[in-house]
Amino acid sequence: MTNQNRKKGFLSFHKENFYSLCNEVGKRDASLQSVLDTHGYPPMWTRSNTFATLIHIILEQQVSLASAKAAFNKLKQKIGRITPEKLLQLSDEEMRACYFSRQKTIYARHLAETLLTGKIKLKDCINHHDDHIRSLLKQVKGVGDWTIDVYLLFALQRTDIFPIGDLAMINALKEIKKLDRAIGKENLLEIADNWRPYRSVATMILWHHYLSVRNSKV
Secondary structure, eight states: OHHHHHHHTOOBOOTTTHHHHHHHHHHHOHHHHHHHHHHOSOOOOOOOSSHHHHHHHHHTTTSOHHHHHHHHHHHHHHHSSOOHHHHHTOOHHHHHHTTOOHHHHHHHHHHHHHHHHTSOOHHHHTTSOHHHHHHHHTTSTTOOHHHHHHHHHHTSOBSOOOOTTOHHHHHHHHHHHTOOTTOOHHHHHHHHHTTTTOHHHHHHHHHHHHHHHTTOOO
16 A cells, blocks of 8 residues: 555555654654663544544644543443434434534534535545645635644554644644744754654654653553
């Protein structure tokens, strides 16, 4: 699969190559190697390429992971398997009971409608370039770069995603490199350029540092 993806212009990480990619990133950046030396390899966090995963990511926008997980679990309790058809059957009141805000209810319904019309087919995304997927998903209300970055990284396991809008990752980067907290986005992107085409792996190492030093779990 990796060789086929290379021909298409993108790479994926998987359980057979993940540790070797961590080692490669560590060779390029002493700060990331220090995280590996101190905390070991990060978990290879992944999610299924499904509607439910995108709903979960939408719920994670601008809230704690725990709050998003509570809402996601509440939705599962309500409808069982999370599908576009089942979600669209819920009333506004039922969505609120599942801890969906008004905005996220709108986003979730528009995503469900978009998938049902066939404008976006998630199963086909595995064969598309990152930029094409980004342009497709941006047709959905409430789906921006951070949501798409997380989807590409977790669900499609693309190797070169750098979610600049993720505060935990950015804070971890500032910590391990002792950067000024006011450092600009362009400077952070310049640092990350050294990790191409494995910025996703570097991101996971940064998340690993963030969670490890805070004794937190995802």
